Amino acid sequence: MNDTSGRSVGPREGLGAGIIALGILAAVLPGVVDQLPSVAGGGSAAFVLYGMNVLIGLFVIAAGVLSFFIKD
Amino acid sequence: MTATTSSMGSGSNRIPLTLVVTLVPVAAALNIVGGTINGALKLPTFLDMIGTCVAAILLGPWWGALVGVITNVGGSVINGPIGIPFALANVAGALVWGYGVRSLGLGGSTIKYFGLNVLVALAVSAVAAPIVIFVFGGATGHSSDAITAAFAQAGQNLITAVFASNVIVSLADKIISGYVGLAIIQALPSNLTSGVTLPQQQGMSKVLVSVIGIVIGVAFLLVYMLILAPKPA
DSSP, X not given: OOOSSSOEEOHHHHHHHHHHHHHHHHHHXXXXXXGOTTTTTSXXXXXXXXXXXXXHHHHHHHHHHHXXXXXX | OEEEOOOOXXXXXXXXXXXXXXXXXXXXXXXXXXXXXXXXXXXXXXXXXXXXXXXXXXXXXXXXXXXXXXXXXXXXXXXXXXXXXGHHHHHHHHHHHHHHHHTXXXXXXXXXXXXXXXXXXXXXXXXXXXXXXXTTTTOOSOTTHHHHHHHHHTTOOHHHXXXXXXXXXXXXXXXXXXXXXXXXXXXXXXTTSTTOOEEEOOTHHHHHHHHHHHHHHHHHHHHIIIIISOOOO
């Protein structure tokens, strides 16, 4: 699957893309958290934002740890 | 049933950027279309991770994670922001599918691949159930809420009921998604799937493995619908 004519990407770039995705999610969440239909039935907006950011943080930490082991 | 692997070029894991740029939006669109059709038919599944499965296996786990986030954030334009918190469940599924096939060799045989889909279902539920409980208060308006209600009526507390219903629905959903994804990957030209170890068959047997997997997933679903979902009064 080598592309001899154009650019290629490896696992390192893939990890970067994943971190960008988590960044997008972290950036979008505060803007929509109070529009979630459930915030009335579930937790408060601040509590939801706190929990979601903890989850995103765990994924970012996992990505950071994996960056030490990824080889192209 | 054999598994085939071929190395990607000269021992490198690199893939053409053009493939990534093409496949990521297509996979996200596939997810959104699958989820929209599922919602329109009011099925107790999700069907919004088929593209994630394809991208995670073909490109790598973190590209699959990108597809998952694009699906849920982009899909919010159509379905509203209710899906955005579940982007993390999509990410978890992508990581398990991607690392399972590409690093752990869990695509090496039909049995291993089936087990991988079960693992994906458990991982996704582990992320999604707390979101359902703490963000949505236990119900999201999805058809699977009926199964949660059935467990709650049987005397389970909210956390157990949501976890149980999520695992059950997710199991059927991820088995179906995993085998539809396998069928899509096997239909692609072999130079695009080199370096990926998947249950490989010849001729019609190739279709048969995917069909049997999908039938098993649908059978799970029918069992839940017939036995677990409460009957209307």
